[in-house]
Structures are given as structure tokens and as C-alpha cells.
Amino acid sequence: MLSLFIIGGPFMWLLLLFSLAIIYLIIKKGLDIFVKKDLSEEKQNEGVNGILFWGILSVVCGFLSHYSGIYLAVNAIRQAADISPQLILEGYASSLVAIIAGLWIFIISAIIWYIYKAKIHKI
Numbered sequence: 001m002l003s004l005f006i007i008g009g010p011f012m013w014l015l016l017l018f019s020l021a022i023i024y025l026i027i028k029k030g031l032d033i034f035v036k037k038d039l040s041e042e043k044q045n046e047g048v049n050g051i052l053f054w055g056i057l058s059v060v061c062g063f064l065s066h067y068s069g070i071y072l073a074v075n076a077i078r079q080a081a082d083i084s085p086q087l088i089l090e091g092y093a094s095s096l097v098a099i100i101a102g103l104w105i106f107i108i109s110a111i112i113w114y115i116y117k118a119k120i121h122k123i
Helices: 002-008 011-034 041-045 048-079 085-122
Strands: none
Touching: 002 011, 002 085, 011 041, 011 048, 011 085, 041 048, 041 085, 048 085
């Protein structure tokens, strides 16, 4: 797992920060919704959309990482005289790590956001 984090490049640090923000909001809002049931619906709704926001931002960050990596690779290929196709595909595969991580973060945050919204609506 650590090797994928390293392969993903510097954008993986941003994804880690977004994940920590999502975890914080999940715990905070989970306590508000499931433990402090006497709060108003407006008070319970505060911050729940932040879970989805950080998840979406993770996907965007993953795509930004991918495209910036491809841009750098294309410039390196243009300057080099002879590059093997295997080397190109290795670089392309490593640029996909951030997208995959961002998508997983988004999927998990969207599922939890939906559960929290349904619970708030039910209350």
C-alpha cells in the first residue's frame, strides 16, 4: 500500500489530507446524528455536505494528477531520442494510481453521505 502511495506522486499527499478531512467529518457528524438525537434537522445537516464535497475534490485532484503526469511524460518523450513502449506504459500506469485513489475516496464518502442524509430525513 505504501508503494502505491509513493508511486502516486505528490498529489497523493493532497488525497491523504482530503481523506483525513472526510474521516473527521464522518466521525463528527456521525456523533451528531446517531448520538445527539435532540439536535434540530438544520443543525444535523450542517457539515454533512462537506463529506461529499471533499470526496468530489478527491476525484478532481486525482484527474489533475493524472493529466499533469501525462503532460510531463509527453515532454520527456519529446526530448528523448529513444524510449521503450514498456517505459511509457509504466509511467501511464503509475499516473492512474491517484485517479483510482480519488475515486475510492469519493465512492466511500458518497455512500456515507447518502446514509447520513437518509438518517437525517428519517428523523
